[in-house]
Amino acid sequence: MIRRALLLLLLAPALHAEDAPVTMPEGDAERGRLVFGQCRTCHYPEREMGHNNGPSLHRIFGRVAGKQAGFDYYSDTFREAKFVWTPQLLYLWLEDPLAMFPGTTMMSRGVPDPQQRADLVAYLKRASVRGSQEPMQ
Ligand code: HEC
Structure with a gap:
């Protein structure tokens, strides 16, 4: 279950999500590439591929959602969102996407397994860095 108090903390603009007490296992990008298979129906992390049924996930960390x-x-939930995607927030959201944002149109059951989620985050970081000179957070 997602801990609501923790989520409120993460979404509070005054707080840096990086400082929030989220324990995320060490991720493995190569394993995460396989986990990302279920997201690829709707998303590409490669810049040149652009948007699909879902928005591009190229350099998603550090972007304001929606x-x-x-x-x-x-x-509307994402259009009006004011938070920035961080690895920790994505990790928490994907545990159960509809629980955190009931209004989302993203039809995915998420990735309930913590290790698989951490692997996915590691893959998205790596996929975003490739072919780009700009440093990632
Ligand atoms: C059936 C299609 C579909 C699948 C599968 C899917 N997504 Fe999405 N995703 C969407 C749509 C549509 C949105 C826009 C959601 C909204 O506006 O409520 C979205 C939004 C997002 C966003 C926010 C992007 C932004 O610009 O703010 C992230 C991050 C994301 N998805 C990651 C994932 C990951 C990781 C997976 C795999 C576990 C996944 N999605 C699976 C369709 C999908």
Whole structure:
């Protein structure tokens, strides 16, 4: 179950999600590449592939949620969101996407397994760095 108090902490603009007490296992990008298979139906992390049924996940960490140009299908929940995607927040969200954002239009049951989620986060970091000179957070 997602701990609501922790989520409120993470979503509070005054607080840095990086400082929040989220324990995330060490992730393995290569294993995460396989976990990402279920997301690839709707998302690409490669910049040149752009948006699909879901928005691009290229360099998703550090972006404000729901604001990518060229993706016209955000829910109101994401369109109005004011938080920034961090590895910790994505890790928490994907435990049960509808529990955190009931209004989301993302039809995914998420990734309930903590290790698989951490692997997925590691993969998204790596996939975003490739082909880009800009440093990741
Ligand atoms: C059936 C299609 C589908 C699947 C499968 C899916 N997504 Fe999504 N995703 C979406 C849609 C649609 C949105 C926009 C949601 C909204 O606006 O409520 C979204 C939004 C997102 C966002 C926010 C992007 C932004 O610009 O704020 C992230 C991050 C994300 N998805 C990650 C994932 C990951 C990781 C997986 C695999 C576990 C996954 N998604 C599986 C369709 C999908």
